[in-house]
Amino acid sequence: GNSVTQMEGPVTLSEEAFLTINCTYTATGYPSLFWYVQYPGEGLQLLLKATKADDKGSNKGFEATYRKETTSFHLEKGSVQVSDSAVYFCALKGPSDDYKLSFGAGTTVTVRA
Amino acid sequence: DGGITQSPKYLFRKEGQNVTLSCEQNLNHDAMYWYRQDPGQGLRLIYYSQIVNDFQKGDIAEGYSVSREKKESFPLTVTSAQKNPTAFYLCASSMAHNLYNEQFFGPGTRLTVL
Numbered sequence: 001g002n003s004v005t006q007m008e009g010p011v012t013l014s015e016e017a018f019l020t021i022n023c024t025y026t027a028t029g030y031p032s033l034f035w036y037v038q039y040p041g042e043g044l045q046l047l048l049k050a051t052k053a054d055d056k057g058s059n060k061g062f063e064a065t066y067r068k069e070t071t072s073f074h075l076e077k078g079s080v081q082v083s084d085s086a087v088y089f090c091a092l093k094g095p096s097d098d099y100k101l102s103f104g105a106g107t108t109v110t111v112r113a
Numbered sequence: 114d115g116g117i118t119q120s121p122k123y124l125f126r127k128e129g130q131n132v133t134l135s136c137e138q139n140l141n142h143d144a145m146y147w148y149r150q151d152p153g154q155g156l157r158l159i160y161y162s163q164i165v166n167d168f169q170k171g172d173i174a175e176g177y178s179v180s181r182e183k184k185e186s187f188p189l190t191v192t193s194a195q196k197n198p199t200a201f202y203l204c205a206s207s208m209a210h211n212l213y214n215e216q217f218f219g220p221g222t223r224l225t226v227l
Binding site for chain 2: 004031032034036041042043044045046049051089093094095098099100101103104105106
């Protein structure tokens with residue numbers, strides 16, 4: 001079945017540092033890829049998505065590019081803020097698994113002022 | 114404002130009791146989902162419904178039941194058969210259950226079994 005592996009945390013950064021969270025996947029065919037963010041005690045919010053190879057999703061300064069050749073969808077942000085402290089989840093869905101969303105374990109990011 | 118509401122936010126239950134978690138959406142979405150989140154883990158799918166009066170088991174359906182009698186509502190019952198029910202439960206909805214549509218999540222219900 002489909003699966004997602006993302007970088008283990010926790011990750012601690014200083015404000016204005018560069019953030020990268022690695023995400024690789026295993027799937028049959030051409031899945032859609034997503035990054036979700038979860039703030040403490042809340043539900044998940046969609047951060048960005050990409051639905052075909054070489055697509056770049058972007059939102060709020062975050063970017064991720066759908067790389068079919070390396071089966072990756074790494075999340076990046078050039079200059080983080082304290083407000084970016086959250087848990088980040090990489091996820092995918094594809095036809096081989098009835099379009100069910102499969103999540104990575106999540107990466108906790110803490111940004112210090 | 115359109116969105117997904119879950120109630121209650123915190124729920125306490127004694128062992129052996131069934132409990133029902135509410136999920137309502139006013140986004141006019143066809144598909145709805147229930148997930149379970151445990152500390153330090155990703156989300157696991159319990160049940161999903163692609164359309165009214167239809168639902169399918171997810172990866173961890175044992176000990177749970179659902180109904181989908183109305184488009185906007187998808188309640189989850191945690192039965193006494195669920196061995197370890199203490200967790201954070203998240204409801205989600207999507208315009209359609211397909212490759213492209215993203216899921217929108219509610220704020221969650223934290224269930225604690227005493």
